[in-house]
Amino acid sequence: MKKTIITLWLFLLTIIGKAQAFEFAPVGAEWYYTRYYRVGYNLTGIACDKFTSLRSVEINGVECKEIELYRHLNQYGTVEPYTEVRYIHQEGDRIYEVEDGEMYLLYDFSKEPGEYWVVPKYNDTIRVGSVSYMTLDDGTTRKVMETGPTVNYDLHFYYVIEGIGMDESLFPFYYLDGNPWLEGPLRCYFEDGAQLISSETECDYEVLSVDELEVNGITVINTVVEDILHVEFSEAMSGMKKIQILDITGRTVYSSDITDKRTEIYFNDNPSGVYLFHVKTDSREYNVKFIKI
Numbered sequence: 001m002k003k004t005i006i007t008l009w010l011f012l013l014t015i016i017g018k019a020q021a022f023e024f025a026p027v028g029a030e031w032y033y034t035r036y037y038r039v040g041y042n043l044t045g046i047a048c049d050k051f052t053s054l055r056s057v058e059i060n061g062v063e064c065k066e067i068e069l070y071r072h073l074n075q076y077g078t079v080e081p082y083t084e085v086r087y088i089h090q091e092g093d094r095i096y097e098v099e100d101g102e103m104y105l106l107y108d109f110s111k112e113p114g115e116y117w118v119v120p121k122y123n124d125t126i127r128v129g130s131v132s133y134m135t136l137d138d139g140t141t142r143k144v145m146e147t148g149p150t151v152n153y154d155l156h157f158y159y160v161i162e163g164i165g166m167d168e169s170l171f172p173f174y175y176l177d178g179n180p181w182l183e184g185p186l187r188c189y190f191e192d193g194a195q196l197i198s199s200e201t202e203c204d205y206e207v208l209s210v211d212e213l214e215v216n217g218i219t220v221i222n223t224v225v226e227d228i229l230h231v232e233f234s235e236a237m238s239g240m241k242k243i244q245i246l247d248i249t250g251r252t253v254y255s256s257d258i259t260d261k262r263t264e265i266y267f268n269d270n271p272s273g274v275y276l277f278h279v280k281t282d283s284r285e286y287n288v289k290f291i292k293i
Contacts, residue, residue, distance in 0.1 A: 021093045021109065022142070022163025025053040025065040029191050031170050032203040034184025037077045046223055046291065047073040047206040048187075051170045057087070060101045064089045067170065073206055075182065086171065097121060097171070106171070109162045111145060126160075134161065136196040164189055164197070200273045205289060221277065223290045225267050229277070232262040237281060244278040267292055 030052050037045040054066045064087040074080040087098040093110035096103040104121035111117060116127040129146045136142060143162035159167040169183045187205070189197035207223040220232035233241070238261070245254035245265070253270060256263075270292055277288050 021090070024090045024095050024107075024163055024165075025067060025088060026191055027053050027055055027065070028193070029053040030189070031165070031186065032188040033169055033186055034201065035071070036182050036184055037073060037075050045073075045077040045207060046184075047071070047077065048204050049169065049183075050204065054085075059087060059089075059098055062089050062098065062103070064098050069170075077207070095165075107160060107165065109143065109145075109160070137198055138194060138196055140196075161186075161197075201291065202274055202289075205274060205291075207289060220262070221288060221290065223288070225290055225292045227266065227268040229265040229267050229290065230262075231265070231277070231279075233279075237279065239281060242280045244280075246276045246278065247273065 030050065033049040033051075035047045035049045037047050048071075050070045052068050052070070054068050057064050057066050067086045067088060069082075069084045069086070071082040072079065074082070088106065089096045089098050089103060093108060094105060095107040095109075097106045098104075099121070105117060105119060106121075108117040108126075111128045113128055113130050116125050118125050126147050132144050132146070133141045134144050142164065145160045145162075147158050147160055161167065164186075167186045185199070186197060187199045187201045188195060188203035220230060222228075222230050229245075231243075239259065241258055243254070243256050243258060243263070243265075244252055245267075247253050247270075253275070254265060254267075256265075272292050275290055275292060277290060279286055
């Protein structure tokens with residue numbers, strides 16, 4: 001009898017566990033994604049997409065969350081603030097995008113390896129390759145589905161995090177710039193003001209385009225560094241310049257005095273992360289952030 005009761009409780013707990021779903025996009029939730037922009041012909045500039053769950057609204061009798069996208073830089077790295085609003089609705093583990101009163105399935109967090117879900121709005125089918133679990137910053141765990149390739153033969157694999165969304169752009173099958181390679185990884189995720197996902201990159205980190213930097217005396221700098229940081233100064237920064245590079249903690253990792261118009265700093269021995277390039281003359285100084293990959 002005792003064994004039967006324990007078995008029944010385990011069965012009930014399994015049913016309850018499967019019935020529970022994380023609230024998707026609770027009001028106040030924030031997502032920060034890296035987005036790349038073009039510097040010449042190369043996608044080497046770094047910007048930021050911020051999504052915010054603003055409020056709950058009712059559309060045709062259906063409760064929805066209003067999600068706002070905010071961008072500070074355009075696809076060429078020039079300051080051009082842009083906002084866009086979208087709506088989502090949750091039914092258990094299923095998340096729908098709501099547009100013109102119609103609901104379109106976006107995520108299905110109940111899926112297991114070998115299963116799939118159809119995304120009708122984007123004419124795609126999302127297949128789950130494998131499932132794992134990740135620990136968030138608050139110690140809780142979330143299911144992670146590795147998805148792809150899809151019907152559209154996109155050979156790029158995506159990770160979909162339970163209750164949070166995809167690791168590249170909140171609306172994973174719609175590319176706002178028309179190019180999937182402009183979208184980058186999820187940097188930060190917040191709920192109720194608490195940071196649940198973090199990375200080595202600051203949440204709202206972005207770098208202005210070369211045109212914007214020229215005003216401050218720098219005409220060339222690669223803001224994504226693998227081995228060498230290349231810097232070229234304008235005439236406004238001629239003469240003696242004191243250069244410092246600081247890591248994210250504020251510690252100086254490089255320092256030099258130069259008079260040359262251009263310089264190359266070998267950076268391959270430094271760990272990956274965000275750094276601050278600081279240059280100072282007798283009359284002016286300027287900072288620019290870059291990422292070591």
